[in-house]
Structures are given as C-alpha cells and as structure tokens.
Amino acid sequence: MKRAISKENHKWLRIISSLIPLILLFLVVYLIATGFAIQAPTTTLPIERINIERIVLNPEELVVTLLNSGPNDVEVAQVLVNDAIWGGFIEPSNVIPRLGRAILTIPYPWVEGEPLTLTIITSNGFKFKKEIEAAILTPPFTFEQAYTYILIGVYVGIIPVFLGEGWFPFLRGISSRWFRFLLSFTAGMLIF
Amino acid sequence: MKEKTEKVGRRRDFIKAMGVFGLSIGLGSLITKKVEAHENHFPMPIRSNSLVAIGSVPAHGFHPLNSASKSVNNPSPRVKAPYSQSPKVMNPMSFLTHFDLGKVIDSNGKRVREFTLSSYPSFIEVASKVSFPAWTFNGTVPGPTLRCVEGETIRIKFLNGDIHPHTIHFHGIHPANMDGVFEIIEPGKGYTYEFKAEPFGVFPYHCHTMPITKHIAKGLYGTLIIDPKEPRPKAKEMVMVMNGFDVDFDGENEFYTVNGIANYYMDYPIRIKLGELIRIYLVNMTEFDLINSFHLHANMFWWYPNGTSLTPSEYTDTVMLCQGQRGIMEFSYKYPGRFLFHAHQSEFAERGWIGMFEVFE
Known part of the structure; x- marks a missing residue:
C-alpha cells in the first residue's frame, strides 16, 4: 500500500517536473515581450526601406509596385x-505606410533592348x-500562356506520378529489403 | 476485388476529366487568341481619385504620346520646385538679385564695411519634397552674397552656432591669419576677419575645416563680390552659384542646382527685359564632380574670368568651370520669348541644373 502511494507520488512529480521548464519558458517570453528583460536599443535616425517589387513596361510607360518594408512610414x-x-x-x-504598397505610373519613352x-x-x-x-x-496575360503553364504543371506534377505507378507491379515482386531501400532512397531524394 | 475495380474506375474518370479539362483550355485559348492578339498592353491598375503627382517630368522637350497617363487629366506630371529652401529663409528668386552690402561704420576714423555671418545647421528643401540636413551660413545654401568696393576695409564678424568647428576661408589677397585655415572656430565661439578688399573681381568663400569635402558638400559656401572703384556699366545684376547636393551621403550628388533648389528657375523663370544688359556673377561650388558648366540658349555672352579684368576674354555661349572657379558674364537678348540656360553636362541639367529666362518687350 505504501509502495503504491509512493509510485503515485512519483508519477505526479514527473508531470510537475515536465511542466516547470514550460512555465519558465512562458515567463521568459512574457518578460521579453513586455520589454522588462531587454530594453531594445532605439534611435532617432530615420530608417527607411522601399522594395521596388515589380516594374511593368507598357508602351511609353512604366508601372512600378513599391512596398515599404521599413519600420516607419515613407514619403516618396x-x-x-x-x-x-x-x-x-x-x-x-x-x-x-509601414508594410503598405503604392503603384507608381511613369510616362517614359523607354528604348527596347x-x-x-x-x-x-x-x-x-x-x-x-x-x-x-x-x-x-x-x-x-493570355489564355495561351496560361495553357502553357498548365501543360508544364502536367508534365512536372502529374505525368511522373502516373509513370511511377506503372512501376507498382514490379515493386510488389521485389524483396522487402530492396523495397525499404528504394523507399528510403525516395524519401531522401524528396528531402534533398 | 470490388474495391479495386472501383479505384480503377475512379482513376479512369480522373484521366477522362483531365483530358476534357485540357481540351477545353486548348479550345479556349484558340478562341481568345484573336481577341488578345492586338491587346499587348498590361492591364492598367485601377485609377482611384487619390492619384498623386510626383517628381518632375521635364517641362520641355517631352510629350508622352502613347502613355496611359494621357487618360489622366494632367498629361505631364510635374510637381513644382519648392519656393524656398525653408519657410524662414530667402528664396532663390530674391537670392538671385540680393547683394549684402553690409554696414558702413566709422571705426577709429577708418571707414569699415561690416558683415555678419553665422554658421548653423538647418533642414533645407533642395528639390520638391527632398529634405537635406545642411550646414549653412545664415540659413541658406549658398550663403549670402557679400559685396564691397576695391580698397575698402571689410570686417566679417563670424559666429559659429553649429556643434562642429568651422572657419571662413575667403579667396583674394589678405594676411595669413585672415585666411580662415589655421584658426579653427569652435562651436559657440566667434572670429572677426578683417582685411583690405583686393583685387576687384568675384570670389568664393567657404569653410576650410577638415574634412573639407564634407564641410563644402554640407553647404558652407557663398560669394564675395569686390567691385572696381570705377563701377562697371549699369546692368541688371544676378548671382548664380552652381552646386550639388548629395542627399544620401554616398559621395556623389543626387541633385544639381543654381542657388540651391533643383529645377527652380525652370518652374519660376527669370523675367528680363528685351535688350537690357544682364550681368551674372557665376561661381562653381559643386563638390564631388570636377567640373560644372553654364550654357546660354539662343545667345552669346562676354566672359570675364574671375571678374578681375574689365576686358572680356571670350565671346561664347558655353563656359566650363572647375571646382571653385568663377567669372562674370554679360549679355542682352535680341529676341523675346523663353530661353533655357543650364549645365551643358546633360546629366547635371537633367538632375536639376536647368532654368529659363523669360524675355519680355
């Protein structure tokens, strides 16, 4: 009876000991998030960053997509x-605004090539x-172009699967050792 | 067994469906091909009411023919140059014809012309919406145009209101301790430069504290005009200081200007009278670029290098100046209308060093 109680205690101790690091982790995350533990260094200097995401060339015109990826609002x-x-x-x-986008249209007589x-x-x-x-x-954008991309998708994503399935009768015949080898080889290739 | 056939059946259905899907896409593309063929134009972004003009498409020699911006009311987006570098200081239009004659005082029986120059930092607008943290003489870049007569004693009271040490180095003839090189003026301190104004001509003045490239690029310079005792013929006189601004401090100028604001005299043309004699005191204080130039349209001018002679050396329409080089040009317009003047380095002209004379009868 005594032994049984101690076993029960042991179980509870294990649960508690597994929870303590988690509780501490939450505490640390809370302290960092509230800025209690670390005071982030601040600067009065403006830091600005604009990503020129895309430039579309139309006849006599550029259409530019801008993204503000910096910490503050930016005035172009x-x-x-x-x-x-x-x-x-x-x-x-x-x-x-921060993380906002803008579209810039520029009339410009650009030269091809x-x-x-x-x-x-x-x-x-x-x-x-x-x-x-x-x-x-x-x-x-044309449907012709979309068709081309769909075809590429079929060639790359669908046809190889069909070809692989054609191998199934052969795979059923081989020994489980070779089967495991091929399976792990495939998994390795996929991860790579 | 039943399960297997079902699976096979499903697979067949899938293959069939794929075939139908592909066929429909193929047919669709054939149909739409003709419609799309002539429309080789990326769809325009949706135009909202909040369309803001930005920058300055050139006001001359450009017409956006096929541009989609034709659909917008303003065919040529152009934001005007700011009217002044900051609300409190002189604008380039008044700077053009403003000469600081100082204050003539009697100092122990000696006639002295006295000027006051203070250096202090200021945020100035050098192109539309572009702010530049400048170091200035009296709040503007370039600093004030000081003017005196040959042989006079001039006294320049300098006060350094910046957090960096500065000096004023004048070109011309004067004693060593008045050269503004070895006497570095600490923040909050002052110095009085006093010397006899000689010879007559046009001279730059600038800070000569190391690193000198930084002190000039930041804007510490201006013009000193020493008139000959016998004044030059009556004319409409202007001062033009050519400079550049390196707004991102990478050692090259983003904007080039005359008198401190890119494209200023393009947006606010200088009005001059037909046939009137124009005299321009031209100084090159451009940093980083070895030379700058001045080109006058539809006219020729007499060129007096350094203004140290009353006889011109050249009759030309273009003059090239090295850093710190300067001179006087004289001309009058034969025809009315609008005439450009700009650096003949097209790159400088397209980055703001361009202006216009409007000649009226």
Whole structure:
C-alpha cells in the first residue's frame, strides 16, 4: 500500500517536473515581450526601406509596385529614370505606410533592348535603385500562356506520378529489403 | 476485388476529366487568341481619385504620346520646385538679385564695411519634397552674397552656432591669419576677419575645416563680390552659384542646382527685359564632380574670368568651370520669348541644373 502511494507520488512529480521548464519558458517570453528583460536599443535616425517589387513596361510607360518594408512610414519624394529627374503619378498616396504598397505610373519613352534604371528618393534622402538589364514589353496575360503553364504543371506534377505507378507491379515482386531501400532512397531524394 | 475495380474506375474518370479539362483550355485559348492578339498592353491598375503627382517630368522637350497617363487629366506630371529652401529663409528668386552690402561704420576714423555671418545647421528643401540636413551660413545654401568696393576695409564678424568647428576661408589677397585655415572656430565661439578688399573681381568663400569635402558638400559656401572703384556699366545684376547636393551621403550628388533648389528657375523663370544688359556673377561650388558648366540658349555672352579684368576674354555661349572657379558674364537678348540656360553636362541639367529666362518687350 505504501509502495503504491509512493509510485503515485512519483508519477505526479514527473508531470510537475515536465511542466516547470514550460512555465519558465512562458515567463521568459512574457518578460521579453513586455520589454522588462531587454530594453531594445532605439534611435532617432530615420530608417527607411522601399522594395521596388515589380516594374511593368507598357508602351511609353512604366508601372512600378513599391512596398515599404521599413519600420516607419515613407514619403516618396522624387523619381529618377536613367539618373534623370523624372516623375509620374503615385496611388493611393506618396506617403506609404509601414508594410503598405503604392503603384507608381511613369510616362517614359523607354528604348527596347536597352538597360533601364529606376531610382526612388524619399523625403529623407534615402535612395532605392532597381535596374532592368534589357527593357522589353511586359508580356500580357493570355489564355495561351496560361495553357502553357498548365501543360508544364502536367508534365512536372502529374505525368511522373502516373509513370511511377506503372512501376507498382514490379515493386510488389521485389524483396522487402530492396523495397525499404528504394523507399528510403525516395524519401531522401524528396528531402534533398 | 470490388474495391479495386472501383479505384480503377475512379482513376479512369480522373484521366477522362483531365483530358476534357485540357481540351477545353486548348479550345479556349484558340478562341481568345484573336481577341488578345492586338491587346499587348498590361492591364492598367485601377485609377482611384487619390492619384498623386510626383517628381518632375521635364517641362520641355517631352510629350508622352502613347502613355496611359494621357487618360489622366494632367498629361505631364510635374510637381513644382519648392519656393524656398525653408519657410524662414530667402528664396532663390530674391537670392538671385540680393547683394549684402553690409554696414558702413566709422571705426577709429577708418571707414569699415561690416558683415555678419553665422554658421548653423538647418533642414533645407533642395528639390520638391527632398529634405537635406545642411550646414549653412545664415540659413541658406549658398550663403549670402557679400559685396564691397576695391580698397575698402571689410570686417566679417563670424559666429559659429553649429556643434562642429568651422572657419571662413575667403579667396583674394589678405594676411595669413585672415585666411580662415589655421584658426579653427569652435562651436559657440566667434572670429572677426578683417582685411583690405583686393583685387576687384568675384570670389568664393567657404569653410576650410577638415574634412573639407564634407564641410563644402554640407553647404558652407557663398560669394564675395569686390567691385572696381570705377563701377562697371549699369546692368541688371544676378548671382548664380552652381552646386550639388548629395542627399544620401554616398559621395556623389543626387541633385544639381543654381542657388540651391533643383529645377527652380525652370518652374519660376527669370523675367528680363528685351535688350537690357544682364550681368551674372557665376561661381562653381559643386563638390564631388570636377567640373560644372553654364550654357546660354539662343545667345552669346562676354566672359570675364574671375571678374578681375574689365576686358572680356571670350565671346561664347558655353563656359566650363572647375571646382571653385568663377567669372562674370554679360549679355542682352535680341529676341523675346523663353530661353533655357543650364549645365551643358546633360546629366547635371537633367538632375536639376536647368532654368529659363523669360524675355519680355
């Protein structure tokens, strides 16, 4: 009877000992999150970052997607194309909120096959550049193109599965050792 | 067994379905091909009411023919250059014709012309919406244009209101301790430069504290004009200081200007009278780039290098100046209309060093 109780106690101790590190972990996470443990270094200097995500080339025009990936709001002040002050229209606003996007439309007589450099300058003088190695008209969306991509998907994703299934009768015949080898080889390849 | 046939059946259905799906896509693409063929245009983003013009598409020599922005009311987005570098300071239009004549005082029986210059930091707008943390003389870049007469004693009371040490180094002839090189003026301290103004001509002044590239690029410079005792012929006089601004501090200029704001005289043309004699005191204080230039459209000008002679050396429409080089140009317009003036390095012109004269009858 006595032994049985001690066994019961032992079980509870194990459960508690497994919980203590978890409780401590939550405590540490809470302290970091509330800023009690570590005071993050702050700076008064503006840090700005704009990603020029995409440049679409239309006839006589560039359509640019901008993403503010910095910690603060950013005001787009100037646009330089091929190092010359240029301009355009930005929407919804030239002030891009943190993690916000803006679309910039620039009328520009770009030359096919030649490089094109786009520079964005913010109100605090930060400069962000993107270079297109050779300017060509951005291909429009067509069903033909979509069909091509679907075909690629079929060739890469569906046909190999069918081919693999054709191997099944052969695989059923081999020894379990070889079967395990092939299975682990496949798994390894997939992970790679 | 039953289960197996069911599975096979399902598989067959799937293959059939795939075939039908592929066929429909193929047919669809054939049908739509003709419709899409001439429409080689990426669909425009939805235009909302909150379309904001940004930057400055050139106001001349550009017409966006097929651009989609034609669909917007304003065919050529152009944000005007700011009217002044900051609300409290002089704008480039008044700077153009403003000469600081100082204050003539009697100092122990000696006639002295006295000026006051203070250095202090200021955020200035150097192009539309672009702010630059400048170091200034009296709040502007370039600093004030000081003007005196040859042979006068000039006294420049300098006060350093910045947190960095500075000096004022004048070009011209003066004693060693008035050269603004070895006497570094600490923050909060002052110094009085006093010397006889000689010879007559046009001279730059600038801070000469190391690192000098930084002190000039930040904006500590201006113009000193020493008039000959016998004044030059009456003319409409202007001062133009060519410079650049490295707004991201990477050692190269993003913007080039005359008198401190990119594209300023393009958006606010300088009005001059037909046939009137124009005299421009031109100084090159551009940092980082070895040379700058001035090109006048549809006209020729007389060029007086350094302004140290009353006889011009050249009759030209373009002049090239090294860092710190300067001179005086004289011309008048024969025809009315709008005429450009700009750096003949197209790169500088396209980055803000361009302006316009509007000649009226």
